[in-house]
Amino acid sequence: xxxxxxxxxxxxxxxxxxxxxxxxxxxxxxxxxxxxxxxxxxxxxxxxxxxxxxxxxxxxxxxxxxxxxxxxxxxxxxxxxxxxxxxxxxxxxxxxxxxxxxxxxxxxxxxxxxxxxxxxxxxxxxxxxxxxxxxxxxxxxxxxxxxxxxxxxxxxxxxxxxxxxxxxxxxxxxxxxxxxxxxxxxxxxxxxxxxxxxxxxxxxxxxxxxxxxxxxxxxxxxxxxxxxxxxxxxxxxxxxxxxxxxxxxxxxxxxxxxxxxxxxxxxxxxxxxxxxxxxxxxxxxxxxxxxxxxxxxxxxxxxxxxxx
Numbered sequence: 001x002x003x004x005x006x007x008x009x010x011x012x013x014x015x016x017x018x019x020x021x022x023x024x025x026x027x028x029x030x031x032x033x034x035x036x037x038x039x040x041x042x043x044x045x046x047x048x049x050x051x052x053x054x055x056x057x058x059x060x061x062x063x064x065x066x067x068x069x070x071x072x073x074x075x076x077x078x079x080x081x082x083x084x085x086x087x088x089x090x091x092x093x094x095x096x097x098x099x100x101x102x103x104x105x106x107x108x109x110x111x112x113x114x115x116x117x118x119x120x121x122x123x124x125x126x127x128x129x130x131x132x133x134x135x136x137x138x139x140x141x142x143x144x145x146x147x148x149x150x151x152x153x154x155x156x157x158x159x160x161x162x163x164x165x166x167x168x169x170x171x172x173x174x175x176x177x178x179x180x181x182x183x184x185x186x187x188x189x190x191x192x193x194x195x196x197x198x199x200x201x202x203x204x205x206x207x208x209x210x211x212x213x214x215x216x217x218x219x220x221x222x223x224x225x226x227x228x229x230x231x232x233x234x235x236x237x238x239x240x241x242x243x244x245x246x247x248x249x250x251x252x253x254x255x256x257x258x259x260x261x262x263x264x265x266x267x268x269x270x271x272x273x274x275x276x277x278x279x280x281x282x283x284x285x286x287x288x289x290x291x292x293x294x295x296x297x298x299x300x301x302x303x304x305x306x307x308x
Contacts, residue, residue: 007105009098014106021106026095042103049100088255088275213290213302220287220301222280223247227291227299230271241266241293246307251280259290 005016011026021038023031031041091099216224223245241263246255253275258264270293273279290302 005106007102009102011095011098012102014102016106023102025089025091025099027089027091029089038103038106042107045096045100045103049096090274214304216289216301216303219283220247220280220289220303222251223289223291224299224301226273226279227271227293227301231293231297231299232271233293233295233297234266234269237262237266237295240295241270243267243272243291243293244304245289245291247280247283247287247289249283249285251278251282252276253279254286 004018007014007016013024015022016035019035021033021035023038023041025031033041239260239262242259243263244255244257244259245253248254253273256267256272256275258267284306286307288304288307290304292298292300292302294300
């Protein structure tokens, strides 16, 4: 892999310096870290790009007037989570494609010209040595033939023990009684099933207990009012959509985490505000809540706790 390398695309640029990398995106975000973190970032982006949510146009209310500046087509954006390596962001399809391209190009090893020339030189020297060794004269091989002289049979120093005598027909043989056998298992009643607990497999961990759902405090009443006025369930929705939202004291979203595969697929069809956009009033601290959007149009907000 090259120590110094610059990979550019229209919406992003990746610089590799020894053990570190510097990634700049079109929205002004800059991500820096080590090569091991770049590998983890590449796995996350390629896994997200393999199954992205389908782009869906924003829903419009029939008969509602749309301002002229909002009637123009808006590019679809994907909410990309980096799993703690970098803050979440919204990227267009072109920006997401450019990001995956530069990360894939950085993963492919590229050798400089001097390393390629050194490899060809080593190969040529090896072939020349092989030809020279093949032309060298070989030494004369001499075969020594020997003949074995059989020895006279001698008596064995330790004779083999004689087999035990065979009892005559009809004789009675008494076996030694074994008193160390384990006790027999208890008899089971017909119709009963004996359950034997299986030992846990190595590395198996108990499933985490989900946090208890509590009613949201009055400070977060604006979240429920916001989604109740805008939530219109799609006709194909069969199960409720659940999201974990992290709300800053300024009333903006800092993180959106879908808690089910259906929540990730229908994310673009929900009235979810963008990350960093204010959609409610200010609150005392950063709050973590669960938002449930039901197919019948109901909106439920569960409070998980305040973050320090």
